[in-house]
Amino acid sequence: MSFSLSSLAGPATYGSLSQLVTNSGSIHQQLNTLTQQVSNGLVSTTYAGLGQGAAVSLSLNPQLTALQPWQNNIGAATGSMQVTQTVLSQISQIASNFYAQINNLNGLNASNVTSVAASANSALQQVANLLDSTDGAGNYVFAGQDSSNPPVPNPDAILSSGFYTQINAAVGALSTNGAAATAASTLAIASSNAAGTSPFSAYLSQPAGAIATPSVQVGDGQQVSIGILASANAAVASTGSSTTGSYMRDVMRGLATLGSLSASQISDPGFAGLVADTQTSLGGAVTALNQDAGVLGNQQTMLTATQTTLSDTATALTTQVSAVQDVNMAQTISKLQLVQTQLQASYQVIASLKGLSLAAYL
Numbered sequence: 001m002s003f004s005l006s007s008l009a010g011p012a013t014y015g016s017l018s019q020l021v022t023n024s025g026s027i028h029q030q031l032n033t034l035t036q037q038v039s040n041g042l043v044s045t046t047y048a049g050l051g052q053g054a055a056v057s058l059s060l061n062p063q064l065t066a067l068q069p070w071q072n073n074i075g076a077a078t079g080s081m082q083v084t085q086t087v088l089s090q091i092s093q094i095a096s097n098f099y100a101q102i103n104n105l106n107g108l109n110a111s112n113v114t115s116v117a118a119s120a121n122s123a124l125q126q127v128a129n130l131l132d133s134t135d136g137a138g139n140y141v142f143a144g145q146d147s148s149n150p151p152v153p154n155p156d157a158i159l160s161s162g163f164y165t166q167i168n169a170a171v172g173a174l175s176t177n178g179a180a181a182t183a184a185s186t187l188a189i190a191s192s193n194a195a196g197t198s199p200f201s202a203y204l205s206q207p208a209g210a211i212a213t214p215s216v217q218v219g220d221g222q223q224v225s226i227g228i229l230a231s232a233n234a235a236v237a238s239t240g241s242s243t244t245g246s247y248m249r250d251v252m253r254g255l256a257t258l259g260s261l262s263a264s265q266i267s268d269p270g271f272a273g274l275v276a277d278t279q280t281s282l283g284g285a286v287t288a289l290n291q292d293a294g295v296l297g298n299q300q301t302m303l304t305a306t307q308t309t310l311s312d313t314a315t316a317l318t319t320q321v322s323a324v325q326d327v328n329m330a331q332t333i334s335k336l337q338l339v340q341t342q343l344q345a346s347y348q349v350i351a352s353l354k355g356l357s358l359a360a361y362l
Contacts, residue, residue: 064317073216074307077226080135081300087130088293095251095286102279110263120258128155131230142230146203151230163199171260179273190253191244200231208232235295240284250285254278
């Protein structure tokens with residue numbers, strides 16, 4: 001019987017071995033891919049690796065990315081607006097308290113006038129500090145676009161500012177000038193944007209129309225006003241016979257006027273008229289302030305609804321993107337284990353073919 005080594009290790013055997021090596025390489029590549037997927041949870045780190053899912057990823061990811069800044073804007077805005085609302089409520093309460101006290105001011109004795117004046121001066125300092133309130137990011141909420149600078153510089157020194165000392169001087173001349181002229185003088189002082197007179201920062205000491213109201217982008221081309229300025233109203237106009245056009249200026253004017261009254265003036269003929277003008281001004285200021293706060297509240301409600309819509313949209317887009325980009329981890333791990341077994345088996349077959357020899361055959 002004749003025997004040829006080629007009959008054992010001929011082209012067919014070499015071809016089988018070559019095919020096994022090729023198959024093993026393919027299985028090894030699958031293992032690498034699956035290992036990477038288990039590691040990062042992604043089908044592929046490139047669009048090419050997503051196959052038909054690449055079109056979905058390319059279309060939806062930019063939309064998803066665009067939503068995040070809008071959501072962040074709303075989150076920051078609603079936080080700032082809540083601080084604003086809290087301050088508005090406090091200032092409204094302060095002004096309302098003094099408005100109520102004025103009803104009985106003419107009937108008070110001299111010592112009580114002194115007490116009310118002291119309380120008004122303390123309240124003016126409190127209002128000045130409240131207008132310098134900041135949000136969680138450290139932005140001054142009543143400063144408009146100039147949010148890194150306090151609306152009222154050095155609020156603790158408001159009683160030595162030009163704003164207060166000029167009103168104090170005007171009230172001090174009540175007996176000489178009379179109620180109407182004194183009220184007109186304090187109104188002009190409170191309305192002034194002149195340096196050394198205005199209690200506000202240089203940025204806020206401008207005509208209201210020259211100061212931009214803060215706003216945020218909440219959608220493609222959608223801007224929403226979110227703030228109130230310390231020196232100017234937002235959405236509601238101040239009305240009445242004695243107003244600067246700004247309820248904050250009116251409140252500060254009223255407190256400065258009351259704080260400048262002295263016990264010796266209680267019997268002055270112009271005392272009652274000046275007190276009445278102050279009451280009218282404070283009443284109008286409280287009404288306008290509360291209305292502006294209501295508008296701000298409506299904006300907050302709208303922003304909350306918008307944020308919910310954006311969140312729902314982001315969730316829907318994320319689900320769609322995840323369907324083409326993210327792997328099913330349980331299935332991927334199971335497949336990885338199967339491929340590892342297949343690769344090990346292929347190595348064993350290759351090893352057995354490589355070890356086949358005439359001696360082993362015999």
